[in-house]
Amino acid sequence: MINSSMIPQKSSFKFQELTPITGVKPYVIRFWETEFHEINPVESDSGQKIYSRQDVEFILKIKELLFDKKLSIPEAKKMLSELDSFEEAAVAAVAVVPADFTEVSNLLHAALREIRVIKEKRSW
Helix, strand or coil: CCCCHHHHCEEEEEEEHHHHHHHHCCCHHHHHHHHHHCCCCCECCCCCEEEEEHHHHHHHHHHHHHHCCCCHHHCCCHHHHHHHHHHHHHHHHHHHCCCCCCHHHHHHHHHHHHHHHHHHCCCC
8 A cells, every 4th residue: 555654745856766765776767657658757957857746656556566466567557547447437426416415325335336346356
């Protein structure tokens, strides 16, 4: 499980700050940038790569899937894609303002069923 509290409270990070925060070697992060296009550092005026907090959180997600859960890169990409789809569906469901508590309860139960299906497929 990703622990966001281990990330310093700032919005951007230089490349050399990533290894102490994530525990991932620089050459691995560079490789992941080529494999996972969600990691989108921007180049500063001085030519340094600057990573957003979201980039750092995504690197930690990748690390968890590859190092802790022992998934392959294609498996990790698929899981991240499934999670993105699920998050988009959840946001869309929340955007529909329910008329009463029963509707809210039904939406939550449907979301939990989807989570269980994903977990069963991935053997979490």
